[in-house]
Amino acid sequence: xxxxxxxxxxxxxxxGSGEQTIMLAHGFGCDQRMWRFLSKNLVNDYKxxxxxxxxxxxxxxxxxxxxxxxxxxGYAGDIIExxxxxxxxxxxxxxxxxxxxIGVLASLEKPxxxxxxxxxxxxxxxxxxxxxxxxxxxxxxxxxxxxxxxKNYIGWANYLAPLVMGTQNDAxxxxxxxxxxxxxxxxxxxxxxxxxxFSDYRQQLQKVRHxxxxxxxxxxxxxxxxxxxxxxxxxPSSDLEIFQAKGHCLHMTHPDLxxxxxxxxxx
Amino acid sequence: xxxxxxxxxxxLTISPDLFLSGALVTDKxxxxxxxxxxxxxxxxxxxxxxxGMSSDDLFTRSSKIFNESYLMPILIHEGSCKEIQxxxxxxxGARVPIVVNARVDxxxxxxxxxxNATKRDKLYDELLAAxxxxxxYSEELKAISSTxxxxxxxxxxxxxxxASQMYLAANRTNSVxxxxxxxxxxxxxxxxxxxxxEGDRVLKELGAVLKKVxxxxxxxxxxxxxxxxxxxxxxxxxxxxxxCERLQHEITLILVSDRSITVSIGVSDSKMAKGTDELxxxxxxxxxxxxxxxxxxxxxxxxxxx
Numbered sequence: 023x024x025x026x027x028x029x030x031x032x033x034x035x036x037x038g039s040g041e042q043t044i045m046l047a048h049g050f051g052c053d054q055r056m057w058r059f060l061s062k063n064l065v066n067d068y069k070x071x072x073x074x075x076x077x078x079x080x081x082x083x084x085x086x087x088x089x090x091x092x093x094x095x096g097y098a099g100d101i102i103e104x105x106x107x108x109x110x111x112x113x114x115x116x117x118x119x120x121x122x123x124i125g126v127l128a129s130l131e132k133p134x135x136x137x138x139x140x141x142x143x144x145x146x147x148x149x150x151x152x153x154x155x156x157x158x159x160x161x162x163x164x165x166x167x168x169x170x171x172x173k174n175y176i177g178w179a180n181y182l183a184p185l186v187m188g189t190q191n192d193a194x195x196x197x198x199x200x201x202x203x204x205x206x207x208x209x210x211x212x213x214x215x216x217x218x219x220f221s222d223y224r225q226q227l228q229k230v231r232h233x234x235x236x237x238x239x240x241x242x243x244x245x246x247x248x249x250x251x252x253x254x255x256x257x258p259s260s261d262l263e264i265f266q267a268k269g270h271c272l273h274m275t276h277p278d279l280x281x282x283x284x285x286x287x288x289x
Numbered sequence: 290x291x292x293x294x295x296x297x298x299x300x301l302t303i304s305p306d307l308f309l310s311g312a313l314v315t316d317k318x319x320x321x322x323x324x325x326x327x328x329x330x331x332x333x334x335x336x337x338x339x340x341g342m343s344s345d346d347l348f349t350r351s352s353k354i355f356n357e358s359y360l361m362p363i364l365i366h367e368g369s370c371k372e373i374q375x376x377x378x379x380x381x382g383a384r385v386p387i388v389v390n391a392r393v394d395x396x397x398x399x400x401x402x403x404x405n406a407t408k409r410d411k412l413y414d415e416l417l418a419a420x421x422x423x424x425x426y427s428e429e430l431k432a433i434s435s436t437x438x439x440x441x442x443x444x445x446x447x448x449x450x451x452a453s454q455m456y457l458a459a460n461r462t463n464s465v466x467x468x469x470x471x472x473x474x475x476x477x478x479x480x481x482x483x484x485x486x487e488g489d490r491v492l493k494e495l496g497a498v499l500k501k502v503x504x505x506x507x508x509x510x511x512x513x514x515x516x517x518x519x520x521x522x523x524x525x526x527x528x529x530x531x532x533c534e535r536l537q538h539e540i541t542l543i544l545v546s547d548r549s550i551t552v553s554i555g556v557s558d559s560k561m562a563k564g565t566d567e568l569x570x571x572x573x574x575x576x577x578x579x580x581x582x583x584x585x586x587x588x589x590x591x592x593x594x595x
Contacts, residue, residue, distance in 0.1 A: 049358070050358055051357075051358030051359050051362060052358070052359075052362045052366075055366065056362055056366065059365075158350070159350055159354075160350075163349075163350040163351045163354075164351070164354075166349070166350075166351035166376075167351040167354050167355060169351075169417070170351055170352065170355050170374065170375065170376075171355075172413070172417050173374045173410070173413045173417075174355070174359070174372075174373060174374050175372070176359065203362070203363055203366045203367055204359055204362060204363050204366075219354070241343070241345075242357075243345050243350075243353040243356075243357065244353065244354060244357050268318055268319045268343070268345070269319070269357065269361060270357035270358075270361070271357065271361055271362055271365065274361075274362060274365045274366070275361075275365065
């Protein structure tokens with residue numbers, strides 16, 4: 023695929039004009055717009071690359087290949103292809119939640135594309151594996167999550183939208199239906215959910231060669247402090263910062279608290 | 290004006306406790322600072338326990354993931370969220386389905402309203418089960434409607450649908466799609482002398498040979514009667530002929546009272562045809578020529594053929 027095809031496919035947005043590039047990768051559930059609280063603190067000094075994974079946000083849904091996106095490697099492929107099509111290398115990669123692991127996979131595949139990894143509320147495995155590892159969830163919790171996604175309106179199923187709109191499928195109208203924040207095609211979202219929550223990438227952590235900063239919430243029901251410590255212990259050259267904060271979205275709830283730590287690390 | 294209106298209204302003492310829905314207020318740290326008596330009356334939470342607790346602890350584990358992935362980001366981004374179906378744990382630890390609306394004010398306080406959704410949840414479970422069943426049925430029906438019952442190959446309808454896609458793909462990638470039209474020689478004789486049962490056996494075995502010879506990306510279909518089609522993507526004529534030879538050989542292993550059956554094959558390619566209709570017509574002309582030349586052979590279409 024050509025550069026502009028990748029950029030359209032992943033709805034790539036480039037902001038700022040600094041010499042150093044920072045790539046911001048959203049997690050499961052939403053899209054690149056969740057970075058707006060943090061990006062305003064970085065845009066004056068850095069070139070920021072934002073994007074939506076295929077199947078999320080305003081990506082090109084027609085490019086969604088279920089086999090490719092059923093494991094995190096497919097999403098890592100998106101990152102590599104974006105970097106290569108924009109001729110980026112030595113990028114500072116900031117990933118939220120599952121994107122931290124997607125960044126790890128991409129960095130193992132193409133080390134030269136990356137300079138540092140910054141992880142916001144990461145977890146290498148959401149499943150419990152007692153007695154040594156407690157990811158926080160049992161398989162039945164994750165099955166129920168998939169059911170919850172079915173019971174909530176998270177967007178039009180792509181194959182339904184034209185039916186609902188009538189036979190004349192006005193592309194603009196369908197776009198509008200999927201416009202609001204976090205809405206996406208439920209079938210692609212479920213594929214992402216399964217790839218995220220049923221995976222186990224703990225074995226990859228020790229292979230990481232890039233300097234890594236882990237930003238963790240003191241109280242996060244998806245990624246406990248113990249998971250942050252586990253990651254810090256497993257990734258050879260890593261730093262761990264634990265913030266007195268609640269929730270799984272530090273970059274949205276506490277952007278000004280984490281910004282100095284990010285700037286300090288990347289400078 | 291508004292003053293005089295207000296004075297006309299009867300004086301009411303309205304308490305949030307009168308509503309048959311849960312009202313909850315949490316602070317920036319997600320600590321519950323207010324709950325109406327619905328939580329005590331309907332959800333078995335003593336209010337004294339609830340106030341001071343984290344709102345996170347109300348939800349089931351799957352709902353926590355949903356909250357962090359959807360509800361909270363929407364709430365932060367848009368200031369409110371509506372009609373989110375989740376499940377909470379009541380004071381005894383039992384799971385209760387609920388629908389949640391929430392909004393956040395400038396100071397960061399979140400106002401939650403909870404509605405019991407037990408019946409709606411059952412309805413959704415039924416709908417999901419029905420949808421799953423339908424998807425399964427439609428898959429089965431699709432398989433049935435696209436397959437030829439006797440040979441298990443694709444039928445003509447499915448062939449037509451897939452052939453146009455394969456033709457377009459060949460044009461797009463500038464590669465050759467080869468088309469083989471295969472007809473059993475003297476098949477009518479088999480039926481007349483040995484009966485339809487024997488005829489069916491021959492067709493069935495021929496179907497099996499086609500499946501065996503076809504590569505993963507090839508498409509094998511029953512065109513009708515004793516005619517079969519093989520579509521070979523990205524296969525120029527010389528390569529198609531190698532496959533024809535193999536096919537002819539494998540088919541000699543099908544015996545009717547100790548005699549091998551044979552087939553005639555007409556070959557056409559997508560570069561010569563304007564569409565799939567023409568592709569089939571050209572293969573048919575080549576097949577006709579193969580029959581004319583004495584059967585048991587392969588003929589490649591060329592424009593001089595009538």
